[in-house]
Amino acid sequence: MGLVAEFRIHCDGLPLVTVAGAVPAVTLVLELQFNHGNRPLFLATVTGESQTAIENALADAVDVGEWTLIGQAGDTRRYQVFPALSFxxxxxxxxxxxxxxxxxATAEATIERIEVEPDGWRQTGWFATREAFNTFASFWQRNATFRLHRLTRDGEPEPPGNGLTDRQxxxxxxxxxxxxxxxxxQASLNDIAAELDISASSVSERLRRAQTHLIQETVATTWPPLPN
Structure with missing residues (x-):
């Protein structure tokens, strides 16, 4: 039985990290498309912020060549992104x-989700054996910063709200x-803020990020949007 791991890699050289840093309020999830020559293209699903802010960030990123908007549902947009840099x-x-x-890339592993953050990638992956996971983890421990958040056997039930941070x-x-x-x-953002001893804007951001994550893990899996 394989292992499922959720972990964070802190490395600001990873693709699209500068985009996440330019629009930190968005949730940016990547999929790699390996059937396009030597360099895989990215399929980027971006939730939050205005289209202008997102596309300005893409235009300013040195590792982004071109992009194409290929779908939109509410404030979620999907782009095909062409890399500007070699490996x-x-x-x-x-x-x-x-x-x-x-x-x-030849390890017995599959990266199932990549969420881009301003200082690296948060990933969820499947590993065939503990040895395969250890090889992956030790590489990133030597070359960047690797932080493991969860490691379970494949098939074990995940706790409700898996993937949310403790603060969310x-x-x-x-x-x-x-x-x-x-x-x-029955309560306002100010009421929640007083209970948590943080600002109302921080409460709003945590709730929005949490709700976005839950939507992506449930409703957004029906992408493309169902016809009206």
């Missing part, structure tokens, strides 16, 4: 062992307990 140009200044990184869990739970999601609403 060596993208990561050569950040990772010494590029050959070792290329070798990871806390914000959602507090909002629910205070009646923020009731109709009519």
């Amino acid at each position: 060596e140009e993208q990561l050569g200044d950040h990772i010494d062992d590029l050959a070792g990184l290329e070798a990871l 869990h806390e914000a959602l739970r507090t909002a629910y307990e205070l009646g923020y999601f009731e109709i009519p609403r």
Whole structure:
């Protein structure tokens, strides 16, 4: 039985990290398209922010060549992104062992989700054996910063809300307990903020990020949008 791991790789040389840094309020999820020559294209699903802000960030990113908007549903947009840099140009200044990184592509593993953050990638992956996972983890521990968040055997049930941060869990739970999601609403963002001892804007951001994650893991899996 394989292993499922959720982890974070801190490396600001990874593709589209500068885009995530330019629009930090968005949720940016990547899929790699390996059937387009030597350099895989990216399929980027971006939720939040205006289209102008997102596309300005894409235009300013040195590792992005061209992009095409291929779908939109509400404030979620999907882009096909063409890389501007070679493998060596993208990561050569950040990772010494590029050959070792290329070798990871042949490991018995599948990266199922890549969420781009301002300082690296948060990933969920399947690994055939503990040895395959250890090889992957030890490479990133040597060449960047690797932080494991969860490691389970394939097939084990995941806890509700898997993938949310502790702060997002806390914000959602507090909002629910205070009646923020009731109709009519029984609590305001200020009420939740007072309970958590943070600002109302921080509460709003945590709730929006948590809700975005839950939507992506449930409703957004029906992409493309169903016809009206």
